[in-house]
Amino acid sequence: MQDLLKMPIQNNPLSLLICYNSIMEHMLHFQELDSTNTYLKKHYANLPEKTVVSATRQTAGRGRLTRSWLSEPGGLYFSVLLKPHKIDFLPNLTQLMALCVCATVRELGANAWLKWPNDVLANGQKLCGILSEAVTDKNGFQVLVLGVGLNVNQTDLSQAGQPAASLKTLGINADTQKVLQQILDVFFEKYTDVVNNGFEVLRTEYLAHFPYIGKEVSVLNGAQKIKGEVQTISPEGKLVLQTPQGLKEISIGDMMV
Numbered sequence: 001m002q003d004l005l006k007m008p009i010q011n012n013p014l015s016l017l018i019c020y021n022s023i024m025e026h027m028l029h030f031q032e033l034d035s036t037n038t039y040l041k042k043h044y045a046n047l048p049e050k051t052v053v054s055a056t057r058q059t060a061g062r063g064r065l066t067r068s069w070l071s072e073p074g075g076l077y078f079s080v081l082l083k084p085h086k087i088d089f090l091p092n093l094t095q096l097m098a099l100c101v102c103a104t105v106r107e108l109g110a111n112a113w114l115k116w117p118n119d120v121l122a123n124g125q126k127l128c129g130i131l132s133e134a135v136t137d138k139n140g141f142q143v144l145v146l147g148v149g150l151n152v153n154q155t156d157l158s159q160a161g162q163p164a165a166s167l168k169t170l171g172i173n174a175d176t177q178k179v180l181q182q183i184l185d186v187f188f189e190k191y192t193d194v195v196n197n198g199f200e201v202l203r204t205e206y207l208a209h210f211p212y213i214g215k216e217v218s219v220l221n222g223a224q225k226i227k228g229e230v231q232t233i234s235p236e237g238k239l240v241l242q243t244p245q246g247l248k249e250i251s252i253g254d255m256m257v
């Protein structure tokens with residue numbers, strides 16, 4: 001706690017709130033940050049595992065594939081610092097987070113589902129995106145930063161760059177900090193099991209919220225586009241497609257329906 005208080009921070013210290021909750025994450029909240037992911041990537045060496053940084057707004061929110069993430073007040077923007085003792089299943093931790101967000105918003109009444117690998121959609125529109133970034137140095141893997149952008153109370157998402165919904169546009173009123181706490185509770189309940197055992201721990205629940213089996217999709221991975229019919233999600237969390245060239249297991253990409 002003392003170390004945290006001495007840490008250099010980027011904006012007014014009054015905007016910093018530190019508290020401990022029942023499962024002992026360390027929580028930092030800023031009124032404004034460039035990006036909660038960037039903050040943790042800069043400061044991870046001085047912060048304990050499971051530090052959660054959230055911001056009321058981000059001035060340079062980042063999405064996957066170098067896209068930007070609209071981060072006006074009303075949304076939930078947070079990142080979690082993870083230092084797992086075993087790194088075999090890092091991509092599955094991102095899928096765990098997506099599942100926890102999906103379960104949380106469903107509990108709040110949203111008819112939400114998962115779009116592989118880690119988007120949460122409702123009404124055919126994006127409700128939540130997750131940016132996972134591993135930090136490495138000369139000694140190898142250091143930390144994983146899992147950043148979540150969930151649209152909660154925004155009413156105008158016309159600048160989101162893609163069709164987007166918020167809980168509010170779905171007719172659901174929610175408190176961002178309570179939603180955050182609920183997501184973290186379910187995430188840390190399963191975290192160690194996923195670190196040790198991977199996607200197997202989540203597969204049944206993930207598949208229950210993944211409505212794309214039997215659908216024709218394309219997956220973009222850089223310049224490569226693979227088309228096929230979704231068969232399943234493999235025990236490792238990969239997308240299994242039936243393509244004209246046979247079954248393909250895809251570990252990374254952007255799935256388009």
Ligand code: BTN
Pocket residue numbers: 034035036037038058060061062063064065067069076077078079119128129130131147148149150
């Ligand atoms: C996506 O492109 O779908 C991922 C979006 C991730 C946005 C979140 S908001 C909190 C965290 N900080 C960032 O700069 N990005 C992530």
